[in-house]
Amino acid sequence: MSTAVSLEAVASTLGRVLRGSGRDVQLRDRASGQIRSVSLDLATAPDGLLSVFLAAGDAVWRExxxxxxxxxxxxxxRALLGYRAAKVGNVPFSTIMLATIEAVxxxxxxxxxxxxDLNAVWRAATPLPVSGNAPGPVP
Incomplete structure (x- = not known):
């Protein structure tokens, strides 16, 4: 039986990986088109962008x-995007991190x-559902 992995440990490790990469973490506001730098605290917060990173990592691992x-x-x-990362843990911590780092x-x-751009990683790794209707956007 697997146990949940600490989101705090995932967030902290992802923060160190992002800091060590030397890359500026940025987000494009879809409404205005402006691109703004994002702090590592916001990028790795469960109510910030952590769910985006983990969803991309999940898609990579699932593929x-x-x-x-x-x-x-x-x-x-109250979260930045209207949702928050609540839990991870069907796999070891190292798997979560490796899949998420690969997505990054x-x-x-x-x-x-x-x-x-993590959305493109998610879409590339997530197959469209097969149905009799024309394919639509994946929720």
Whole structure:
């Protein structure tokens, strides 16, 4: 039986990885189109952007193994994007970190990580559902 991995440990380690990469973490505001630098604290906060990083890592791991990392995201109207990372843990800590770091590396550019680009990693690793209807956006 697997146990939940500490989100604090994941956030702290991801923060050290991002800091060590020397990349500026940025986010494009979809409403205005402006790109702004994001603090590492906001990038790695469960009610900040951590869920985006973990969702991309989950997609990478799911593409490779067919199973996720036990990511649970919950609605939170006070969170930056309206939801928060609540839990991870179907796999070891090292697996969560390696999958998430791989997602970051796939999205990163020299000197910058545009968080919005993690969406492309997620989409590339997430197959569209098969149905009789024309494929639509994946929720």
């Amino acid at each position: 490779v193994t067919g199973a996720g990392i036990g990511l649970r995201i919950e609605p939170d109207e 590396e796939q999205a990163a550019r020299p000197g910058v990580l545009l968080v919005n």
